[in-house]
Every structure is written in structure tokens, then in C-alpha cells.
Amino acid sequence: MDKQDFVSLVQDFMDMNLTESALSTPLVELDGWDSLHAVRLLSELEAKTGRTVSIPAFLQANTLNDIHQLAS
Template identity: 40%
Template sequence: MTSIDDFLVLVHDEIGLTIGPEHADLPLDQVPGWDSMHLLALLSALERETGRPISLPDVLEARNLHEIHEVAVRA
């Protein structure tokens, strides 16, 4: 899962949100269907997918899906 497109597929598959590249840079509160519980589910899915721990504080600082993706790929 290195590309933003792969990341967005993971978000869809794990959380069930229908999103596309146009949603990656939106503030999280503007992503259709997003709520704060999705963040924890996504963090768990990312750790499972990457096989590495991902910094919760860094994910909490992310303002959008693109920034969460950046945290995940540099972990």
C-alpha cells in the first residue's frame, strides 16, 4: 500500500466509505460519512496492512486522508 489510490481502496474496504481521490485532501470532517471512530479502525487496518506500528499521535495530527497516508508510508 504505497500509492494514495491503494490507500483509498483500503479505506473503502475496511471502513466502507465510498471515496475517491477528490476526497484525499478534504478536511476529515468534510469526507462523506467520516466520523472519529473511523480513525481508530483505519489505524488498525493500516498497521495490519503494513506490518508496522503507526504513530497514533501523528495520525491524530493529520488533517486529511492524504496526511494519514503519508504517516502510514513513512512508518
């Protein structure tokens, strides 16, 4: 999944305006981001990519860019 596809997925999923530059923003600074969004995004990424994402690695992610790298 390239970055633009990832940004589009997160925008649709979180119903927020997101740019590629926001991928480096710490997750705790993203409006509306919480643990429920994290779990739902993990599930959605696995469904869209057909790949399993390591839960421990996912939980260590600090930015959306970190999550994108895990899903790529």
C-alpha cells in the same frame, strides 16, 4: 502502500465511494468519518503495512492524504 491501494482500503473499510481527489478533503467534511473510523483505520493500516503508525501524528492528521503519508 501506494495511493491507489490506500484509496481502495479506505473505500472498503468505510464502505464509501472515494477518489484520490478526496484524499485532500478535510476529515471533518467526509461523510461518515468519526473517531471510531479513525481508530479502526489506524489499526487496519498497521495490520496491512506491518508498521506502527505514531498515534500523536495520526491524531494531528487533517486529511486522508496526511494519514496515507504516515502509513507509507
